[in-house]
Amino acid sequence: MYEKGWKKHLQSPYLFIAPYALLFVLIIATPVLVAMVLSFTSFNTIETPVFIGLKNYVDIFTGDTVFLQHAVSNTILFSVIVGPIGYMMAFFLAWMLAQVPHRARTIYAVIIYSPSITGAIMMANVWRIIFSGDEAGYINYILINWFGADSPVQFLQDADYLFPIMIIVSLWGSMGLGFLAMLAGILNIDRSLYEAAAIDGMKNRWQEIFYITIPSIKPQMLFSAVMSIIGTFNAAGLAQALAGGGVPPQYAGWLIVDHANDFGFTRFEMGYASAVTVILLIIVLLFNKIAYRLFGERG
Amino acid sequence: MKRINWNNAVAMIILFTLVLFIGIATSSKVMASSTPYYTYTTDNEDGGVKTSDAYTPGEQILEAGGESFKTLEYVYVDHEDYIYITDSGRAKVFIFDKDLNFIDVIEYNGSVSGADDGFYAVNSIYVTEEKIYIPDSFRNSVFVFDREAILNRDQQYFLWMEDIDDSDSLSTGDVFYLNEEIDGVSTPIGEPVFVVEVTGQNADNRDIVLFKDYETGEELFTKVDKAEMIGKILNWVTYDYDGTDVLKFNIYAAKNEPIQVITTPTAPVFQEGYLFAPKKVVVDTRGNLYIVGAQSNNGLIMLNAEGEFLTFFGGNPLRTPFIDQIRSFILTDIQKEKLRNENLISIDYVSSVAIDEKGFIYTVTSTLENDVIKKYNVSGKNYFSSDALGWVGAVDLWVGDYGNVVVVEEFGWINEYNSNGQLIFTFSVSDAGIDRVGLLSLPKSIAIDSKDRLLVVDQGNKLLQIYEPTAFTNAVHTALQAYQDGDEDLARVNWKSTLEYATIFDLAHIGLGDAYIRQGDYESALVEYKLASYKAGISNTYWQVRQDWMEENLELVFFVVLMLFVGRWIFKILNKKYDYTKGLRNKFKELRTKSRTVDELSYIPEFIKHPLDGYYQIKRKDRVSVKTATIIYGMLAVVFVMYYEVTNIIFLEKTNVNILYELIILGSVLILWVIANYFICLINDGEGSFKNVYVSTAMSFTPLLFVAPVIILLSNVLTYQEAVFYSVPLAFTLIWVSIYFFFMIKEIHNYEVGETVNIIFKSMFTMLIMGIFVFVVYSLNSQIFTVSTEIARELIER
Known part of the structure; x- marks a missing residue:
């Protein structure tokens, strides 16, 4: 009896998922929960948090003009441009890479993937020089010497230019995990499917893509979509890095995470920063829901 | 100068006074109801909307002290409402007081007799509290006069002349009487003192007149023509004296002498051939001159008070034709150099300049279609809206007391803008061949006096036309001023009253909205902005209104949204079970x-x-x-x-x-x-x-x-x-x-x-x-x- 009961417990499925569950709770669920709880408090990292109800949220929606006028608009615009375009680019690059021979493919994959890991350093070295606001900047050099512009354009200090540049730079660095997942997915597709389709009257590459490739890698595509949504919404600090520290001119390219960082780690208003991140979480969930609708199994 | 036909001149004055009298007597009623042009304002899409009359034609000045105008160039009104009209045909500046009485004339025949450095083109005039500046492009100079000396030239003496032979000119036998003051009334003294005799003509066909003592016949002195003879004759009055008609001359002894003549600066650029031909000038509070020069490619020429060159200012950017841009991209430097000499790059020379009390310099360029008017600060930044509507041909502008800018255009359009460059009124006074009072054939220059009357010089009809502001315009001006002074209530009242004259008047609605915002009443402002379809204003005020609403109701909104979510969730569960x-x-x-x-x-x-x-x-x-x-x-x-x-x-x-x-x-x-x-x-x-x-x-x-x-x-x-x-x-x-x-x-x-x-x-x-x-x-x-x-x-x- 006793032994059987023990064995029964040992065989319990809960025990099997226990290690994962423990780590998940510790590393992911707890911080999120803590952030949610903190968002209802006023907390300066030193004193004990004081519960203040919805005040943080009310302040965000009524008093925080920077958040409402710049951060939200910028984040959404940034995400809806960089997310889908980066996603499509990732798919087509992965598909094209799948067509080249193995050795070359590996080299190409490393080249394409590398911007997403070397982002910050490369940005300082490459993009800031390209868009530099004096004649030494490549684009200004071309504009002045080839097209006869009278004066260099202050690309990185002008609110009108900074945001598009930020988008270009992000697209350049967006071939990350999602891209690798799709590449792996495409390489995993059974060749015989294509052969069978060819026999059945497949006419061209477009049909291959639409009728075989995409349906076969749907899970990877969903993963990639989620990654790109989270990635774009989590982006931060790009505008500052390009414009050279501090707050970018006229809050151009000021994203929600920048706002949270500003309140959390500059002003140490952790409660308020948590509230901002909770709002971001809700937005991300919303967009993820749309992604599931589009790419999920039901579709 | 030809002989003056005295009697004709007198007759003309009488006729003119009569016409003027009739004109005034009838105009107050007739003109008000039928202005010979329509006034337009802009709506939110920069379209023209007909509105009430802004200015109605008023008096005209047709001549100055008997002398008709020849080629009118420019009109200026100084801070005491003296009106200065320059006439290049007569090489004179005529001065009128605020009631349009002829006061004096500024003439300058040169430093010494016969020297070629007197007035010739008298393109324009600028008057400060102390000095009068008269640029003359032909003489490459700016003449500077002392304002007090010009306006209060001493009357040295009066002379009375009897035109014995009724020849209407100074001719042999005419006699002169001295003047005597009796109880403040001046009359001629009993016997003549001089008798004149024309002895011949000099090389310029001018009469040489010999003055002799009336009694003894002793030859006293000879003079050439009347100008040299008696200095400046200002006005003359006909008196009946012992049965004979005599003319009373108002004689000024002193001639106008400039206190300073600014000529071509010594700076290298001018010595190397850059033309210094001043046409218009303004002077800032430090005495620096901003000169519109003929063919001045680099814009305004800025000189200091001593006439030393400081810098060029506010030039219009070169317009390179598109074909040349392509060429410059393809061609080599040598080819470009070759082309440069043959090229006809059109340069947009500044037409006129004005300055306001804050020191902003306004320019107008007649050849431009866009950015016709520019408003520069000291460092040359343009503050005038680049969207400001303008027309080709704008020749002159004037800055009024409310930051309003009026521009006159050769084809007859007169535009009034507010200080940001939004068009308030526009109307065309072009006569198109019809001869009606208030319509002009070639307007050249414009000014505003302290009563907000527009003074426009018509070179074609050789007259100065005055336009009286209507009550509508006065209300607009008062509102603009009140808003600038921070008196929102007054601004509001005046904008409201303008709406009684013109129901579609977006500017008034926007003005009302601005006044409400200053008072913190965003909801009323929103209503006004919506009436005017003023998008930026609507957006900003709505933001504020919405923010206020959120501040009050946000917790309720949170609660309702939460309830809806919970309700939906509960309904889903129940629906699964009971399938409602x-x-x-x-x-x-x-x-x-x-x-x-x-x-x-x-x-x-x-x-x-x-x-x-x-x-x-x-x-x-x-x-x-x-x-x-x-x-x-x-x-x-x-x-x-x-x-x-x-x-x-x-x-x-x-x-x-x-x-x-x-x-x-x-x-x-x-x-x-x-x-x-x-x-x-x-x-x-x-x-x-x-x-x-x-x-x-x-x-x-x-x-x-x-x-x-x-x-x-x-x-x-x-x-x-x-x-x-x-x-x-x-x-x-x-x-x-x-x-x-x-x-x-x-x-x-x-x-x-x-x-x-x-x-x-x-x-x-x-x-x-x-x-x-x-x-x-x-x-x-x-x-x-x-x-x-x-x-x-x-x-x-x-």
Whole structure:
């Protein structure tokens, strides 16, 4: 009896998922929960948090003009441009890479993937020089010497230019995990499917893509979509890095995470920063829901 | 100078006074009701709107002290309302006081007799509290006079002349009497003192006049002509003295002498041949001169008070023709150098300049179409709105007391702007050959006096026309001033009163809105801005109104949203268990089976999810009928109307549209598309029938039916700051629809991708051709009719 009961417990499925569950709770669920709880408090990292109800949220929606006028608009615009375009680019690059021979493919994959890991350093070295606001900047050099512009354009200090540049730079660095997942997915597709389709009257590459490739890698595509949504919404600090520290001119390219960082780690208003991140979480969930609708199994 | 015909001059004065008197007597009633021109203001889309009269024609100045004008150039009003009119034909400046009485004239014949450094072109005049500046482009100089000395020139003595032989000129035998003051009245003294004799003419055909003592006949002195003889004759009055008519001369001893003459600066650029030909000048508080020079490519010439060159200022950028830009890209430096000499780059020379009390320099350029007026600060930054409406030909401008700027244009338009460059009034005083008081043939210069009257010089008719501001204009000015002074109540009252004169007057509504905002009344401001369709204002005030509302109600909103979520969740659970909606669903199912249209309409969501299947169904299974497609077109029309009617005005590009007109345009484009696409595909192995094209086109638009109403409604609670929420979904839906469109053509007609692209271009081209054809037929309507009847008659009669 006793032994059987023990064995029964040992065989319990809960025990099997226990290690994962423990780590998940510790590393992911707890911080999120803590952030949610903190968002209802006023907390300066030193004193004990004081519960203040919805005040943080009310302040965000009524008093925080920077958040409402710049951060939200910028984040959404940034995400809806960089997310889908980066996603499509990732798919087509992965598909094209799948067509080249193995050795070359590996080299190409490393080249394409590398911007997403070397982002910050490369940005300082490459993009800031390209868009530099004096004649030494490549684009200004071309504009002045080839097209006869009278004066260099202050690309990185002008609110009108900074945001598009930020988008270009992000697209350049967006071939990350999602891209690798799709590449792996495409390489995993059974060749015989294509052969069978060819026999059945497949006419061209477009049909291959639409009728075989995409349906076969749907899970990877969903993963990639989620990654790109989270990635774009989590982006931060790009505008500052390009414009050279501090707050970018006229809050151009000021994203929600920048706002949270500003309140959390500059002003140490952790409660308020948590509230901002909770709002971001809700937005991300919303967009993820749309992604599931589009790419999920039901579709 | 020719002899002056005294009697004629006198007669002219009398006539003029008479005309003026009659003019004044009648004008107050007649003119007010029938101004010979219309005044316009701008609405929110920079369109012209007719409004009440802003200025009505008033008095005219036709001559100065008996001397008619010859070539009027410029008018200036100083701080004490003295009016200065320059006349290049007479090389003089005429001075009038504020009641338009002729006071004096500024003349300068040169430093020594016969020297070529006197007035010649007298292009304009500028007057400060101490000095008078008169630029003369022909003499390459700016003459500086002392204002007090000019205005208060001492009257040395009076002389009385009796024109013995009635010759109307100074001729042999004319006698002069001395003057005597009796009880403040001046009369001639009993006996003449001089008698004159014309002894001959000098080389310039001027009379040499010998003055002799009346009694002894002793020769006293000779003089050439009257100017040299008696200095300046200012005015003369006819008196009846012992039965003879005598003329009283007002004699000034001193001639006008400039206190300073600024000539070509010594700076190298001028010594190397840069032309210094001052035409207009303004002077700032430090005494620096900003000079409009003839052919001054670099803009205004800025000199300090001593006449030393400081810098060039406010030049118009060179306009390089597009062809030259391309050339400069291709050609080598040597070729460019060669071209440079032959090139005709058009330079836009500044036409006139003005300065306001804050020191902003205003320029106007007659050859420009855009950026006609510029308002520079010291460092040369332009503060005038680049959107300011302007016309080619603007020659002169004046800055009024309220920051308002008036500009006169050679073809007769007079525009008044507020300090930001928004057009307040515009009216055309061009006479177009009609001779009416208040209409001008060639206006050259404009000024405003302290009573806000406009003074305009008409070179063509050789007169100065005065325009009186109406009560409407006065209210506008008072409101502008009050707002600047921070007196919102006064501004509000005055803007309101302007609305009694002109109901469509966006400027007043905007002004009212601004006044309300200063008082913190955002809701009233929003109402006013909406009346004026002032988008930026609407956006900003709505933001504030919404913020105030949120501050009060946000917790309630949170609560309601939470309740809705919880309610929905509970309902879902309960519905799963008890299935409340079963009845509703069954009803709907029944309806679907009964009515084909309902069934087809409820197919739309499924179609949107699987468009490729959908096109297959339409093509092969006749899934959607023509009737349903027509209903969809109707629904699209409703959405389209909604777009113009319901969308927040700040997101619409055109606000005042004729919806029916737009609908007809859109409808005809769609009809053209369906027909063109069908026929093009018919001859290009397309499989789709006409019905297929009609139906699938309708179905391709269906995503709009779902998205557009939502964002149209949503737009009403958005401001420019949240424009993303409006523009992004809209852009996405349009892209979405275009993708469906593409696949529609591909699937319906069974094309490859390349073929599809090809077909789209061909269809568009066909649409264009058909459109042009319809247009031509429409315009030739009557001719075609006549031609066909002619042909018919020919056929019948032969």
